[in-house]
Amino acid sequence: MLATPIVIRYYRRVKGVVIITLIGYSKTDMKEKKQAKDTITFLGTGGARFMIITQVLASGGLWLDLGGTEILVDPGPGCIVQTNKRKLKAEKLSAIIVSHRHLDHAADVNIMVEAMTQGGFKSHGRLFAPTDALETEPVLLNYLRERLDAIEVLEESKTYDIEDVSFKTPVRHVHPVENYGMVFTTPRHTFSYISDTRYFDDLPGYYNSELLIINLVFMEPRTPESHPNMPIDHLSVPDVERLVSEIRPKATILTHFGMGVWRAKPWEIARQLTEKTGVKVIAASDGMKFDLSTLDED
Numbered sequence: 001m002l003a004t005p006i007v008i009r010y011y012r013r014v015k016g017v018v019i020i021t022l023i024g025y026s027k028t029d030m031k032e033k034k035q036a037k038d039t040i041t042f043l044g045t046g047g048a049r050f051m052i053i054t055q056v057l058a059s060g061g062l063w064l065d066l067g068g069t070e071i072l073v074d075p076g077p078g079c080i081v082q083t084n085k086r087k088l089k090a091e092k093l094s095a096i097i098v099s100h101r102h103l104d105h106a107a108d109v110n111i112m113v114e115a116m117t118q119g120g121f122k123s124h125g126r127l128f129a130p131t132d133a134l135e136t137e138p139v140l141l142n143y144l145r146e147r148l149d150a151i152e153v154l155e156e157s158k159t160y161d162i163e164d165v166s167f168k169t170p171v172r173h174v175h176p177v178e179n180y181g182m183v184f185t186t187p188r189h190t191f192s193y194i195s196d197t198r199y200f201d202d203l204p205g206y207y208n209s210e211l212l213i214i215n216l217v218f219m220e221p222r223t224p225e226s227h228p229n230m231p232i233d234h235l236s237v238p239d240v241e242r243l244v245s246e247i248r249p250k251a252t253i254l255t256h257f258g259m260g261v262w263r264a265k266p267w268e269i270a271r272q273l274t275e276k277t278g279v280k281v282i283a284a285s286d287g288m289k290f291d292l293s294t295l296d297e298d
């Protein structure tokens with residue numbers, strides 16, 4: 001639909017000359033401002049090595065549009081492809097957040113900084129990442145760093161502001177590299193993104209919010225006790241059940257599926273978890289756009 005321009009004119013007289021100032025608004029802009037929405041687009045729903053190598057499910061992270069503030073979280077492989085495919089505009093991004101430096105979360109950070117800054121012609125935006133991803137094994141090429149307004153270091157229990165959105169990194173996860181989940185607060189909603197981690201006792205206490213987004217990689221835990229030869233620090237279906245039962249959000253969205261979860265049909269797992277917990281659990285699909293205003297209806 002075409003926007004209808006509304007033009008406001010200011011007249012003033014300077015040394016006998018009439019100066020007219022025209023300010024253009026459009027009805028569409030005003031409507032968008034009035035009906036600010038929070039949406040999350042799942043650029044991909046695959047996680048862990050074999051799913052990422054094969055791209056049976058896409059990868060690429062979460063694209064947040066929070067009342068017009070656009071934020072990209074965990075730009076995994078193919079993020080640039082999915083961004084263009086979904087007709088999202090990287091130059092509108094205010095920030096890119098990397099939870100940790102594993103490939104499935106950070107592989108496309110360079111190209112996404114390139115896209116956010118229009119190939120360097122429009123330097124702007126911020127990158128948030130743990131020290132480990134900035135210094136130990138830097139995920140961002142040096143020549144791209146100067147295009148950003150700032151690089152912010154993620155630390156445990158800190159809160160960060162991006163325009164009128166804030167997010168907290170409440171606890172360092174149990175994972176082979178430094179890694180944080182996030183609790184986002186917008187003027188309308190709260191939601192948590194529980195990035196990769198081994199389950200630990202206090203985990204649910206850190207992520208109280210209306211909506212949970214959980215990276216579900218395995219069907220069963222692979223703890224040092226159950227798999228002494230090859231423990232892997234990822235969440236599994238029983239871990240998700242504990243998280244949902246303790247936090248009791250309005251809804252939970254599962255994503256970042258490993259091959260075993262995909263074979264078991266994530267939507268079936270979600271249905272069973274909904275039955276067991278009484279909380280609405282949804283399996284994300286590639287390209288799914290979730291509107292948080294649906295949380296207000298239930």
Ligand SMILES: [Zn+2]
Pocket residue numbers: 100102175196
């Ligand atoms: Zn990881």
